[in-house]
Amino acid sequence: GENVEQHPSTLSVQEGDSAVIKCTYSDSASNYFPWYKQELGKRPQLIIDIRSNVGEKKDQRIAVTLNKTAKHFSLHITETQPEDSAVYFCAASRSGYSTLTFGKGTMLLVSP
C-alpha cells in the first residue's frame, strides 16, 4: 500500500519568513495530493491540492509543487503570519481508490 513520509515534524519560523514542508510517497500510481491544516482541537481543513497532471499550483501565499519522477511534493507558505500556526498534513491517493494516506503531520509555529 501507499506510504507517505512527511518532514519536518516541527517547524518554527519568524513572522514574514517562508515555510516549506516536504512529503514523499511510495505508490507511483498516486495522482491526488491534498494538504490539510488542523488547528488545535479542530477539524482538518483542505488548504490546497494538486493532481499529477500539473507540477505546481498556487493560491495567494500558499503553493504546492509536485515532482512525479522523484515522488515528492511540497507545501510552500510565504510571508507567514501567526495565524498560520497549526499542524499541516499531506496526503496521497490514486484514482479509483477513495482513501487518503496521510503523513504524520508538521507542527508549524510562527512567532511574531
Added chain:
Amino acid sequence: GAVVSQHPSWVICKSGTSVKIECRSLDFQATTMFWYRQFPKQSLMLMATSNEGSKATYEQGVEKDKFLINHASLTLSTLTVTSAHPEDSSFYICSAQAGTQETQYFGPGTRLLVL
C-alpha cells in the same frame, strides 16, 4: 459549500456503555464517508470506509464488532463504539466525499472520554 457536521462534539461515558456518533453532510450527497481516529499529537488513522447502502470496509486491526458503522443515507453515517473502555478515549473525526471527487471534507470531530 461542502459542510460536514458531527454530533456530539464531546461525550463522557462510563466504561461498558455504548456511544453513537453521527456524521452528516449538510449541503451535498456523500457517496462515501470515512471514520478516523486521532490521538494527541498524532496523525489521522483511518478506521473504516463506508459507502451508502453497503457494509463498511474496515482497516486492518479495527474491530468491526466494536466499531459499528452504518451509512443508511447519502447524508448520514453513524459510528457506534460498543462497550467502550478507557483505551477507546480519543478524537473521532468523520469525513465525506461527494461522487467521484477525491476531496474529503472533514467534520469537526467528537472527543470521547471513557471513564
